[in-house]
Amino acid sequence: xxxxxxxxxxxxxxxxxxxxxxxxxxxxxxxxxxxxxxxxxxxxxxxxxxxxxxxxxxxxxxxxxxxxxxxxxxxxxxxxxxxxxxxxxxxxxxxxxxxxxxxxxxxxxxxxxxxxxxxxxxxxxxxxxxxxxxxxxxxxxxxxxxxxxxxxxxxxxxxxxxxxxxxxxxxxxxxxxxxxxxxxxxxxxxxxxxxxxxxxxxxxxxxxxxxxxxxxxxxxxxxxxxxxxxxxxxxxxxxxxxxxxxxxxxxxxxxxxxxxxxxxxxxxxxxxxxxxxxxxxxxxxxxxxxxxxxxxxxxxxxxxxxxxxxxxxxxxxxxxxxxxxxxxxxxxxxxxxxxxxxxxxxxxxxxxxxxxxxxxxxxxxxxxxxxxxxxxxxxxxxxxxxxxxxxxxxxxxxxxxxxxxxxxxxxxxxxxxxxxxxxxxxxxxxxxxxxxxxxxx
Numbered sequence: 001x002x003x004x005x006x007x008x009x010x011x012x013x014x015x016x017x018x019x020x021x022x023x024x025x026x027x028x029x030x031x032x033x034x035x036x037x038x039x040x041x042x043x044x045x046x047x048x049x050x051x052x053x054x055x056x057x058x059x060x061x062x063x064x065x066x067x068x069x070x071x072x073x074x075x076x077x078x079x080x081x082x083x084x085x086x087x088x089x090x091x092x093x094x095x096x097x098x099x100x101x102x103x104x105x106x107x108x109x110x111x112x113x114x115x116x117x118x119x120x121x122x123x124x125x126x127x128x129x130x131x132x133x134x135x136x137x138x139x140x141x142x143x144x145x146x147x148x149x150x151x152x153x154x155x156x157x158x159x160x161x162x163x164x165x166x167x168x169x170x171x172x173x174x175x176x177x178x179x180x181x182x183x184x185x186x187x188x189x190x191x192x193x194x195x196x197x198x199x200x201x202x203x204x205x206x207x208x209x210x211x212x213x214x215x216x217x218x219x220x221x222x223x224x225x226x227x228x229x230x231x232x233x234x235x236x237x238x239x240x241x242x243x244x245x246x247x248x249x250x251x252x253x254x255x256x257x258x259x260x261x262x263x264x265x266x267x268x269x270x271x272x273x274x275x276x277x278x279x280x281x282x283x284x285x286x287x288x289x290x291x292x293x294x295x296x297x298x299x300x301x302x303x304x305x306x307x308x309x310x311x312x313x314x315x316x317x318x319x320x321x322x323x324x325x326x327x328x329x330x331x332x333x334x335x336x337x338x339x340x341x342x343x344x345x346x347x348x349x350x351x352x353x354x355x356x357x358x359x360x361x362x363x364x365x366x367x368x369x370x371x372x373x374x375x376x377x378x379x380x381x382x383x384x385x386x387x388x389x390x391x392x393x394x395x396x397x398x399x400x401x402x403x404x405x406x407x408x409x410x411x412x413x414x415x416x417x418x419x420x421x422x423x424x425x426x427x428x429x430x431x432x433x434x435x436x437x438x439x440x441x
Contacts, residue, residue: 046072109194110177116187118142118156130170130177130193143191156181166196176200205376212377216259216392220252262393265323266376269400280431281318284310287325287346287356294329294344301338307345311433312354314425316405324401327394328358328421335419336362352427359420365413373411374399398423405429 049072056066065080067073101124104111110127112120119142123133131146138146144153147167155165164180176197182190227245234241291306298304314321332342340361349355365373369380377392395409402409406426413419 109192112143112191112193114143114189114191118144118189120146121188127191127193130175130195152179155179167193209376212392213259213263216377217256220256223252224249259393262397266393266397266400269320269397269404278315278317280434281314281316281321282433283312283314283321283346283354283356284308284433286318286322287344290322290325290329291344293326294333294342297330298333298342302333302336303339303341305341305343307343307347309347312346312348313431313433314354314405314429315431316429320401320404324398324423325356327398328356328423331394331421332358332360332362332419336360340418348430349424349427352430354425354430355422356425357420357422359418361418364415364417364419365411366415370411370413374409 049068052066052068053072053076056063065076065083068076104124107124108126110124110130112123112127112131112133115121120133120139122139123131123135127133128135131143133146144156147153149167149169152165152167161181161183164178167177167179169175170177174197175195177193178196179191179193182192184190227249231237231242231245287308288306291304294304329342329344336342342361343357343359345355345357345359347355347357365380372378373380374395376396379392398409402423402425406429408424410422410424411419412422
């Protein structure tokens with residue numbers, strides 16, 4: 001800038017000197033006229049440069065800066081450098097924003113930016129999915145126009161964001177969201193939300209499990225405590241009462257033991273991601289052994305028929321298959337009246353797989369109960385299940401054991417007409433019996 005003033009002072013000195021010389025040779029009036037003409041030309045030159053600057057300011061961003069002379073050349077050069085730095089800064093900001101949007105787009109959490117009036121400035125795809133936001137339509141709308149739950153509106157207006165808000169009933173009641181608001185900047189807010197539906201269900205299952213186990217254990221513990229208290233209070237032991245008390249306490253102890261064993265089995269199956277072992281399983285031999293156990297458990301009260309394909313084996317875990325098959329057989333015995341018929345089958349399926357089925361002529365199941373049979377502790381008739389010693393976990397064990405072998409459970413039943421429970425395995429799980437085993441059989 002000092003160079004400019006020195007240059008201007010030099011030019012002014014030069015023109016004054018020339019004007020003085022002109023006044024000497026041509027007279028003062030002519031010299032003054034020449035100086036005025038120079039000032040007019042200088043004015044028009046500055047006006048032309050200023051007009052070039054104004055026209056450039058009206059052009060779209062990125063238009064080259066005009067060329068100038070004198071101080072205008074220095075001004076345009078500096079302006080050009082400033083514009084290059086600004087374009088570089090904008091490019092860096094745009095790149096940062098694109099990386100931020102790419103990162104948030106890949107997040108499972110929903111991210112929404114709100115302005116000082118709680119209007120949506122930006123959101124990622126997860127937010128569009130969770131809150132049913134249309135980014136092309138809802139940008140600029142208040143979030144409470146889209147999320148209309150009164151509790152959420154109160155949470156937003158309360159300005160107390162220390163704890164997240166649990167939003168239930170999102171997406172038509174199917175989803176539960178945890179919503180956390182983080183104030184930042186000039187009264188702006190960052191909304192971060194995650195889907196906690198699975199954790200809510202797991203927590204509900206945990207509460208139900210604790211309640212159900214407590215309920216199942218309450219009766220046997222009460223029976224044991226009652227008989228023990230009575231026996232302790234007897235001054236003269238009653239042999240008949242003692243024998244009856246021991247029988248009932250043994251029965252209730254066995255019931256608690258079965259419940260604990262089923263809980264441990266179910267826990268192990270739930271935590272496993274597949275069969276505990278992958279090896280050929282001699283299903284015909286396994287089913288024959290279960291048939292002998294069924295005959296002993298029935299104690300002659302039922303007609304138990306066996307139909308087995310001796311050449312069809314499975315690849316999987318024998319212990320898990322045995323647990324699943326035994327639960328289906330014992331259920332049939334429990335819920336089939338005396339002189340009923342129970343048929344145990346292990347046959348190949350039409351698609352090359354295998355089907356283990358247990359058909360009975362028992363009490364049957366109403367259609368509305370069938371979808372919930374594999375839920376833990378779900379019973380169609382609670383009183384009858386307790387009388388027969390059921391824990392309410394058998395079909396849940398069957399479900400997990402079959403899922404480890406890519407199998408499925410099918411139930412065909414009608415009230416008073418009997419039931420058929422079928423464990424169906426895919427063709428990739430079946431295998432032929434080894435030659436030595438087939439010859440031995």
